[in-house]
Amino acid sequence: MESNLAVSALAALAHEGRLAIYRLLVVAGPDGLTVGDIGDKLKMPGATLSFHLSQLKHAGLVAARRDGRRLIQTADFARINGLVAYLTENCCGGQACAPVCKPATNKNRRAPKAKASNG
Amino acid sequence: MESNLAVSALAALAHEGRLAIYRLLVVAGPDGLTVGDIGDKLKMPGATLSFHLSQLKHAGLVAARRDGRRLIQTADFARINGLVAYLTENCCGGQACAPVCKPATNKNRRAPKAKASNG
């Protein structure tokens, strides 16, 4: 991932309304949600929602497919994975370190403390 | 993590210069870098760098400790871990899904394709 792609993804998520939209789509998974569904859940005016969806699409975080009159929006998980990888790239100079590098496992932590905070 | 904390972390990273600063600190790990080190590496004027560091600190992504005249800046890995968890929370409604949920392992992928892109 290049810097400007990462910046545009981060900027797209750096807004309360868009973050809420994105998180709804993450939970919805591959089935997605229509624009109307999202508007209902978030009580957001159509024009505002459309503007924010276009920002998320432009950043590659959301994709849409048509289903009749409706447009079904889905989160693009590849992009968020790439973003997280970019943010944590070569963490601590490449040494084995705390779970920022390996978020899913409890292996290879440096210290057996309750809260993980070092890198 | 609450929405406004996540938004402030994302907004802090959503700038080319600040993202570059943050990524330098991720690589530097717990040893950190001084403000001067960062300015030299990124060729950024002191006032501009100070402004951006304050944004990153305000968002909880960077911390500083004093070492004589110098201030050593470090990335706060707990915050980025929390942010990633917030972004991917309850992904796909909680079902086992692609590696956005479990980025460190190759287990529990839905399909054995080369590129992971579904959630």
Next chain:
DNA sequence: TCCATATTTCTAGTATATTCGAAATATATA
């Protein structure tokens, strides 16, 4: 074709972020 539903584009008023030189502050050492 005509109408209803779903969504986007237009528009303009309002608010917030970025930049960096100059001056101020903090610390160390003689």
Next chain:
DNA sequence: TATATATTTCGAATATACTAGAAATATGGA
């Protein structure tokens, strides 16, 4: 105290983003 180094704060010019009503576009069905 005087001086040098390290970093932050001030200030003002400049640029960009947000909001949402109204109008326009796209699709499906009678």
